[in-house]
Amino acid sequence: MTIVKSINFELFKLKHRYFYLTWVLLTVPILAYIIYDLKDSGSYSNFVYQNTASYYYDNLLKALMLLGLLMPICAGVLISKLVDQEHKGNNWKLLLTNNSSFYQLWYSKFIIVYFLMELSTVLTFAVVIVGVKLKMGYPIPVNDLLKNFLAVSGANIISLTIAEGFSVYFKNQLIVLTVSLIGGFLGIISPLMPTEIVNFIPWGYYILSSLCRNELAGVNEAGRYIYSVVNIEPNYIQILSVTVLFIIINFFLAWYKSGREV
Amino acid sequence: MSKTVIKTNGLTKQYDGLNKVNDVVLNIKKGRVYGFLGPNGAGKTTTMKMLLGLTKPTNGSIEILGMPMNKEFKNKILTKVGNIIENPSYYGHLTGQENIELIERMLELPEGSGLEMLKLVSLEDAKDKKVNDYSLGMKQRLAIAMALVRNPEVLILDEPTNGLDPAGTRQIRELIIDLAHERGITVMVSSHLLSEIEKIADDIGIINKGNMVFEGTADELDKIRKNQTIIRTNNNGIGVQLLQELDPKIVKDSIILDNLDDLRRAAVVKTLVLNGLKIYSVVEQKKSLEDLFLDLTGGK
Numbered sequence: 292m293t294i295v296k297s298i299n300f301e302l303f304k305l306k307h308r309y310f311y312l313t314w315v316l317l318t319v320p321i322l323a324y325i326i327y328d329l330k331d332s333g334s335y336s337n338f339v340y341q342n343t344a345s346y347y348y349d350n351l352l353k354a355l356m357l358l359g360l361l362m363p364i365c366a367g368v369l370i371s372k373l374v375d376q377e378h379k380g381n382n383w384k385l386l387l388t389n390n391s392s393f394y395q396l397w398y399s400k401f402i403i404v405y406f407l408m409e410l411s412t413v414l415t416f417a418v419v420i421v422g423v424k425l426k427m428g429y430p431i432p433v434n435d436l437l438k439n440f441l442a443v444s445g446a447n448i449i450s451l452t453i454a455e456g457f458s459v460y461f462k463n464q465l466i467v468l469t470v471s472l473i474g475g476f477l478g479i480i481s482p483l484m485p486t487e488i489v490n491f492i493p494w495g496y497y498i499l500s501s502l503c504r505n506e507l508a509g510v511n512e513a514g515r516y517i518y519s520v521v522n523i524e525p526n527y528i529q530i531l532s533v534t535v536l537f538i539i540i541n542f543f544l545a546w547y548k549s550g551r552e553v
Numbered sequence: 554m555s556k557t558v559i560k561t562n563g564l565t566k567q568y569d570g571l572n573k574v575n576d577v578v579l580n581i582k583k584g585r586v587y588g589f590l591g592p593n594g595a596g597k598t599t600t601m602k603m604l605l606g607l608t609k610p611t612n613g614s615i616e617i618l619g620m621p622m623n624k625e626f627k628n629k630i631l632t633k634v635g636n637i638i639e640n641p642s643y644y645g646h647l648t649g650q651e652n653i654e655l656i657e658r659m660l661e662l663p664e665g666s667g668l669e670m671l672k673l674v675s676l677e678d679a680k681d682k683k684v685n686d687y688s689l690g691m692k693q694r695l696a697i698a699m700a701l702v703r704n705p706e707v708l709i710l711d712e713p714t715n716g717l718d719p720a721g722t723r724q725i726r727e728l729i730i731d732l733a734h735e736r737g738i739t740v741m742v743s744s745h746l747l748s749e750i751e752k753i754a755d756d757i758g759i760i761n762k763g764n765m766v767f768e769g770t771a772d773e774l775d776k777i778r779k780n781q782t783i784i785r786t787n788n789n790g791i792g793v794q795l796l797q798e799l800d801p802k803i804v805k806d807s808i809i810l811d812n813l814d815d816l817r818r819a820a821v822v823k824t825l826v827l828n829g830l831k832i833y834s835v836v837e838q839k840k841s842l843e844d845l846f847l848d849l850t851g852g853k
Contacts (some may be wrong), residue, residue: 292659302657307646307683376644385642388605388631389659445784552608 292390297399297445300391301373310372311407317365318411321357322418328353331423338399338537339508339519345427347436348503349520350419358415359478362408366454367471369404372469374458379463383553392551401541410445416440435502442500442525445534449493452541461549496533497514500525555582558739559604561713564613566599574599575763576613580740586733588754588771589743590842597743598639601711604741605636620707632660635700636709641692642699645685649676649695652684655703667702673753674698674728690721697728708732710742714749721847726753747842752773759849766849775783778845779812781838786830795828796821813837 292300329350340346374432377383377396386396420431453474457467474494481495482504489495508519554574557583566574581587602608604615606627613657615622617630653667671677674694681685684695690842693713700708710729714830723729730753744750750757755775759767767774785807786792792808794802799821802809813821818837825832840848 292661296658296661300655303651303658304644304647304654306651316681376646378641379645380642382642382644384605384607384638386659388634388636388638390628390661391630502774551566552602 292392292395294395294399294402295393297395298402301399301403303310303394304376304499305373308372309375310369310415313368313372314365314411314469317368318359318414321354321361321415321490324357325350325354325415325418325422329382329418329426329464329482332383336497337515337517338505339517341520341522344432344435345503345522346427346429347423347432348501348522349505351424351439352501352503353414354415354419354504355501356482358443358446358477358487359481359494362411362497363450363454363471363474363478363494365408365411366404366447366451367458367467367474369407370451370458371464371467373400373403374455375464378464380445381553387553394545395473397455397459397545397548401451401463404455405447405451408451409444410524412440412443413481414442419436425462437501439525440529442527443497445530446494446496446540448534449537452537452544455541456544459544462476490529493533493537497531500530519544555584557581558583558618559587559741560616561600561604562614564600564603564615565611566596566603566608567611572611573762574610574760576695577760577765578768579758579765580768581739583739584733584737585739585752585755586729587739587740587741587742588750588757589760589801590745590750591743591760592745592758592842592846595745595760597621597745597760598711599707600760601636601741601743605634605638606631607638616823620813626768632703632708633705633706634707635697635703636711637693637696637700638709638711639712640715641696642693643684643695646683648683649683649691651679652695652699653680653702656699660703661701665699670698670701671695673701675724688721690717690724692783693717693721693725694728701732708738708740708742710740712743712745714744718826722749729753741778745842747845760845761846761850766846777848779840779848781840782810782813782818783834783836783838784808784810784821784825784832785835786825787833791823791828792830795824795830 339347387393424431454471455466457470458464477492478494478497481489481492481498489499502525503520503522505518507523508517511517557580559577561577564574564577565572577600589597603610606622618633620626620630622778649671653671655749657664657667674697676691676694676698679691686694687695697801714725719723729740729742733740752772754771756770758765789808793803797845799810822832822835
């Protein structure tokens with residue numbers, strides 16, 4: 292069976308499982324928040340932007356916080372839905388004696404969930420870009436946003452590798468769900484932690500991809516806090532290295548499990 | 554002489570340094586039902602898993618349909634071997650028909666080609682019902698139908714009647730016999746119940762603590778399987794004295810005599826009656842699996 296057929300096969304098994312509804316329920320809050328935030332015209336008055344690109348970066352920062360919260364959960368919940376059906380009744384045996392290899396099963400499940408996570412990411416970026424463009428009309432910093440998108444895609448690989456590992460290695464899917472919730476929590480609080488620590492938190496790479504940070508600049512006449520949006524260059528080498536490391540871990544996890552008895 | 558379809562030589566599987574299966578030799582012939590008998594934990598499932606490539610043998614070789622079970626031939630072999638290992642595998646959230654479609658997709662068979670199998674296992678009327686709503690017997694039959702979708706030459710069924718009620722057990726039993734004798738499929742079926750295996754098997758292999766203790770035809774097993782005659786009288790004490798030369802034992806309220814043929818049994822009854830004993834019952838009983846193991850392993 293080719294990997295394409297294997298993916299089709301996985302999709303067939305998802306009938307009656309409300310799989311896509313789960314994805315919708317996890318993606319809609321991100322998009323809804325970004326749209327709400329963009330519509331709130333007052334929100335820009337508290338921020339001092341470095342340049343026109345900063346408007347994109349700042350809105351993206353908020354989006355990344357939400358992605359950092361919801362993508363680890365999305366990875367955990369979706370992969371668990373795909374893997375749990377194999378653990379129940381030990382269907383691995385059925386699959387492995389019917390023309391499927393463990394690698395095909397592992398990677399087809401990974402690809403399906405990764406595609407949906409990427410779709411959430413694309414929609415998030417699209418809403419931010421279209422929203423800021425429509426509202427402010429500033430030129431889109433295409434190169435930066437593209438690099439940033441790739442960095443977030445790397446963070447998705449990291450989150451999903453962890454989730455798939457826990458989901459396949461432990462029959463009890465509460466473990467992967469718990470790990471994902473912890474990941475989501477760490478993902479959203481990572482802006483509050485020192486970068487040195489966030490470097491070692493796999494789910495913190497959503498925030499580490501950010502193109503700006505907010506710094507408290509003072510208080511205005513009305514007594515409201517003023518923040519300046521400072522553009523930063525993410526450490527793409529580090530993000531790429533960690534992503535590659537997790538791709539290797541992913542391969543190792545698949546290889547190790549494939550040699551074990553089911 | 555039938556062709557050998559499954560052949561193993563010195564098949565051994567170790568877990569943590571202990572032999573779970575030890576030097577097992579199997580010879581399963583085409584078109585026959587091979588009963589693989591053994592108590593729980595004897596190594597039946599491990600042996601079957603090795604036959605299906607689900608676990609690697611520590612030692613020994615496997616040949617199925619003339620091909621060695623290795624990386625090169627594994628998929629080719631498995632397209633011709635249906636199986637149920639440990640529990641029936643199925644997707645409960647899908648319907649019976651969708652489960653069959655699933656196997657068709659995996660094996661890249663034409664759509665609808667497996668539906669005939671649902672008819673064969675009498676599940677045609679329940680094909681649109683979710684499998685979670687099936688009874689255990691229906692799930693077992695569905696698993697057999699799923700194993701049959703590829704039109705297999707060999708079926709490996711691990712305790713397929715486990716947990717079934719008598720009617721369900723009978724249905725599965727009849728199906729297995731029909732598959733072997735009408736369709737020419739070689740069926741290897743495991744069980745821990747001798748009574749179950751002797752009703753369906755043409756050939757029997759017995760495994761105990763990982764070692765094969767017997768392999769032969771059902772008739773050959775019958776010959777070495779000693780019977781017991783259980784006699785209930787109004788005075789078992791006198792009965793035992795009268796039958797002393799036959800080494801009788803008293804268990805509960807009966808006299809037990811080992812391995813009597815019909816003529817000797819008649820003579821025993823005559824002796825007891827002529828000596829004034831009242832005989833309430835005479836029952837001939839084959840030895841249990843437990844006793845058979847003791848006989849075959851010399852009590853080890």
